[in-house]
Amino acid sequence: xxxxxxxxxxxxxxxxxxxxxxxxxxxxxxxxxxxxxxxxxxxxxxxxxxxxxxxxxxxxxxxxxxxxxxxxxxxxxxxxxxxxxxxxxxxxxxxxxxxxxxxxxxxxx
Amino acid sequence: xxxxxxxxxxxxxxxxxxxxxxxxxxxxxxxxxxxxxxxxxxxxxxxxxxxxxxxxxxxxxxxxxxxxxxxxxxxxxxxxxxxxxxxxxxxxxxxxxxxxxxxxxxxxxxxxx
Numbered sequence: 001x002x003x004x005x006x007x008x009x010x011x012x013x014x015x016x017x018x019x020x021x022x023x024x025x026x027x028x029x030x031x032x033x034x035x036x037x038x039x040x041x042x043x044x045x046x047x048x049x050x051x052x053x054x055x056x057x058x059x060x061x062x063x064x065x066x067x068x069x070x071x072x073x074x075x076x077x078x079x080x081x082x083x084x085x086x087x088x089x090x091x092x093x094x095x096x097x098x099x100x101x102x103x104x105x106x107x108x109x
Numbered sequence: 110x111x112x113x114x115x116x117x118x119x120x121x122x123x124x125x126x127x128x129x130x131x132x133x134x135x136x137x138x139x140x141x142x143x144x145x146x147x148x149x150x151x152x153x154x155x156x157x158x159x160x161x162x163x164x165x166x167x168x169x170x171x172x173x174x175x176x177x178x179x180x181x182x183x184x185x186x187x188x189x190x191x192x193x194x195x196x197x198x199x200x201x202x203x204x205x206x207x208x209x210x211x212x213x214x215x216x217x218x219x220x221x222x
Contacts, residue, residue: 004151033211041218043199045210045211048208048209096154099153
């Protein structure tokens, strides 16, 4: 079993829909990261959070440490949000990340 | 503007050949990483370096080598010992003790001829 699991693996939605991507992990962590990978391959860090909730524009990330679960929400989705969204966790005392396999999101106009 | 530059974007390797992927950053970051990405899988760590002239093996270091002679440069060599090198390779960097400021390069797609 992978230490970081994402669901769904693939998600297709219509423009304007509210999107939720989930991430569950089975190890102790110091922080959880959400990243976005565009079709060209480059990766951008969206959020790093260790508790509660963070918001940036139409993106909201939440984490429940007790349940070892995080969600990434996109409000008023747009075709330009189409990308692979990746969850990763960092553990204490090192710089290494444990990566989820990613969720491929397609937003249709 | 600061950032990470990976080159080339596409690279082809012949059987028995070593190839080197370049990664340069002008962000003054201490830590640098090399990841391998295969379709449908999470990123896997090949090597990482937290300081000049020092580096550590990641989860899949066999068949790869690195050097960190300068703070801004962390080249990855895919040796002939790596029997399945076809993958997308990503370089990343961050300041010491700050994964929140993790930056990635645009990646290199390596294929075998």
